[in-house]
Amino acid sequence: MRVKASAEADWKLPLPLLSLRPGDQVRATRNATAVLMFTGGQGTVTISAANSPFTVQPPAAGLAAGKSTDLVANLGRFLMGKKKDLSYVPLTTRSVKQPPLLLSPREGKLLGSPILEWGGSNRLRYTVRLFSPQGKVWEQDNLPRAPLPYPASAPPLAPGVPYRWELEARDFPVQQGLFTILPPAESASIRESLAALEPAALPGYPKNTVSLMRAGLLFEQGLYAEARQELLAAIAADPDEPSLHLLLGHVYERTGLRELAAEEFDEADFLSTRTP
Numbered sequence: 001m002r003v004k005a006s007a008e009a010d011w012k013l014p015l016p017l018l019s020l021r022p023g024d025q026v027r028a029t030r031n032a033t034a035v036l037m038f039t040g041g042q043g044t045v046t047i048s049a050a051n052s053p054f055t056v057q058p059p060a061a062g063l064a065a066g067k068s069t070d071l072v073a074n075l076g077r078f079l080m081g082k083k084k085d086l087s088y089v090p091l092t093t094r095s096v097k098q099p100p101l102l103l104s105p106r107e108g109k110l111l112g113s114p115i116l117e118w119g120g121s122n123r124l125r126y127t128v129r130l131f132s133p134q135g136k137v138w139e140q141d142n143l144p145r146a147p148l149p150y151p152a153s154a155p156p157l158a159p160g161v162p163y164r165w166e167l168e169a170r171d172f173p174v175q176q177g178l179f180t181i182l183p184p185a186e187s188a189s190i191r192e193s194l195a196a197l198e199p200a201a202l203p204g205y206p207k208n209t210v211s212l213m214r215a216g217l218l219f220e221q222g223l224y225a226e227a228r229q230e231l232l233a234a235i236a237a238d239p240d241e242p243s244l245h246l247l248l249g250h251v252y253e254r255t256g257l258r259e260l261a262a263e264e265f266d267e268a269d270f271l272s273t274r275t276p
Contacts, residue, residue, distance in 0.1 A: 001032045004053075016243040016268050020056045027053040035206050044205055100126065100169045105179040106255040108224040111187045113150040113157060114179055115225070118167050120145050127168040130154075132161055159183040179225070190221055208234060208241050215247055224255050242271035 002011035006023030014034070020026070026034055026047045034047045036056065047054045100120035116128055127141040128148065138154040150157065157163065159181045167175045182190070197214045199207060211234035218227035231248040238244070249264030 001029070001034055002027045013273050016246040016272050022056050022058055024056045025053045026056070035209055044209060046206070100124065100167055100172050100175065101257075102167045102175040102177050103257070104177070104228055104255075105165075105225040106177040106257070108179060108222040108255070110179050110181050110225060111190060111223060112181065114163075114165070114181075116148040116150070116165060116167075118145065118175075120169065124169045127166075129166045129168070131164045131166070132158075137163070157181055159187075190217070190223070193217055208238055208244060212243055212247060215251075219247070219251060219254075224251055227251050240271055242268040245271065 001014055003014045003018065003020065004011045004025045004027070006021070006025075011027065014026070020036065026036070028034060028048050029052070030049060032048070036045050036047065036054075045054070098119065098121040100118055103117040103119055105114055105116075118126065120126070122145055124145070125141075126143045126145065127139070128143065129139045130137045130150075137157075138150075140148070140151075160183055162178060162180050165177050165179075167177075181187075194214060194217065195201070197210060197217065199205070199210050202210055205213075211230060215227045215230040215234075218224075218230060228248065228251050231244055231251065235241070235244050235248065245264045246268040249261045249268065252258070252261035252264060
């Protein structure tokens, strides 16, 4: 895959979420494909060897006005701002004994009750505690490393209240994460927007593009835990899509997980520069 700006003579490797303008060209070879998403909610075009080189033109007509169109237009502009000059970031050497790492939620808002997630050794047993401004709300110990939904039997959590949860394992420092649950009206509004960003509501948009827009919406709203889950699910279905890794790197970067962010940026760089 190569791109050439209208004012340049050389073809270059494209970066994920690269912005293109009318007159720029895209060339695909072999089985490579690229999806161009027009700003303004005006659809997409898929480029392959069969229609290469493709010269970018303004779309002839836009989609009918509606919630999905407005969301796509706004999220297209958001994704344009998330392109990144990818470079390798030195990572610290990982210990053979994996230390615990609090993954999610680390900060931000949630649509509902949390799912507590952390990394670390399978040999360790973990204790989690949840605190409100008034004190400890809930605790559970002797846990394996596995996602832990907040139990329905535990005390209910109130919207708008800042909560802190702790992760503890023997011989390691306690780690903390913060979150707030959105009020029902705000949560319902975001869920309505997500429903407008389903594949059935966006005919012609590839599945990965829809996943990027859904994750972008969640990211914009400070719902980093849900954005991470959206991207992880999309990557599980298509691990070779660099844009998914790029946006996941932004999620990790925003929540303070710099090593994981660097890994995702490196993966996006590798996938976007390899020869198909």
